[in-house]
Amino acid sequence: MDFRLTEDQRALRAGVRELLARRFPRDALRAAVEGDGALDRGLWRELGAAGFFALRLPEAEGGVGLGLPEAVLVFEEAGRVLLPGPLVATHLAAGVVPGAAEGEVVVTAVDGGLVEWLDEADVVTGDVGGAVPVRSVDPLTPLHRVPLPTTGGAGAAEPLLTTEVAGLLSAAEQVGSAGATAEMAVAHAKSRTQFGAAIGSFQAVKHLCAGMLVRTEVARAAVYAAAVTRDPVEIAGAKLLADEAAVACARDCLQVHGGMGFTWEADVHLHLKRAWVRGERWMSAAVAEETVAAAL
Template structure:
């Protein structure tokens, strides 16, 4: 059996990458840093391209695709560091036609935090808690945050689709930092040689690639099976690939990776914020442990 994206799925991924390259390239990324406001024109362009209505049935005006296709699209969003409450708006597309078309920004309470609260048209979560939300300083200049007092997690547990799409975003970020590290290692010279010729740098890049491809296999497989345990494993691997990959990329870059001209540190900061969303860390580990103990894996 051949396991991999179909030609149509690859075309979808390439189309999304091309759209983001036109609408949210390096200049737009730098302009968005610290702005705390969403580009509503870009948001509507995403809606027009079917980003939010990707899994909505065609009978309801959607694209009619499935979770594997959504994973590929969100992987590209993570690669580009696309800002905004993308997952919450995507999940709200079915009950909210405005969200499907990109005419509304939807966010939600997740693990006691709310992303992009001031820009949201709709907030999903406990209404009383949202009214008491207080702004907190976000480590990621592209993700403003509010904390909701007394709310630690969703009573029914995290939405598995949200967990998997977060993993897809982390996967895209890990792929980008791996690419950046290799590119930099090829052109940056020390002692008259490209730093990629040094074994220590080679080991960093190789470690990034191993974690990336391991996470990619897990995320793609979970998109097909939709099993909660598979999704939890994919999320844990993707979080590790994104965070450790960005840290290793910073090591390859040296001090220049922390400058505002480089996007490397932005990937690390976004990966940290994503890793705090529900369904990762200890929560995912507990789900996997229960699945293994039950003998269902």
């Protein structure tokens, strides 16, 4: 069996990367961090026009007609650039909530007692009664906490928010973030010099960068495989690996950057904070671990 990406899949990934490089480059990321916290509705509509949200809708329903493996590739690219907004919820709402597929409507959802981008959302799935704002470590993921129901899980009555698919798409974002921080670390290790040599020539730095590559590739392989099988246990395992890769790679990238990595001007801390938030959303580690353990 050939698990390599097809020509169409590579073209899809390249097209999304080109779109995001044009519409959400680093200066746009920094502007969003320093802005008023509003979601860029123009970018949201452009994502809709490009098929980001309608990717898995049948063509007969106005969608692109692709599958979960292609959606994973798209969300991986979103994770690379830290694209903000309730991407997973809006993607899953396409074809269910009018306007979601086209990017005309922003959809968010309750998950595990948390809801992101509540003030900017047009539609919220799940009960947000008693929602209170909480301080988010990620400046581009505003959060509210809502009381958990006494019976059933938060948002359990909403069929569009399947935990497995949401968890896998979140895992794909984590893989994209892990890959980005690994590349950032390597680039810095090549350009930063100490004692007359690039720090990338030092064995300790080489080991950090090699470890980042291994974690990212293992997580990516798990996410891609789970997208093909759609097996709930494999998805849970992929989410665990992707969460670990995103957090660990960001930490190691920060280490490679040294003291500069702790400053606001470095992007690595944004990746670390987003990875922390994603780790608690859409199949947290506790839920994923229980899913894997139950199958052993």
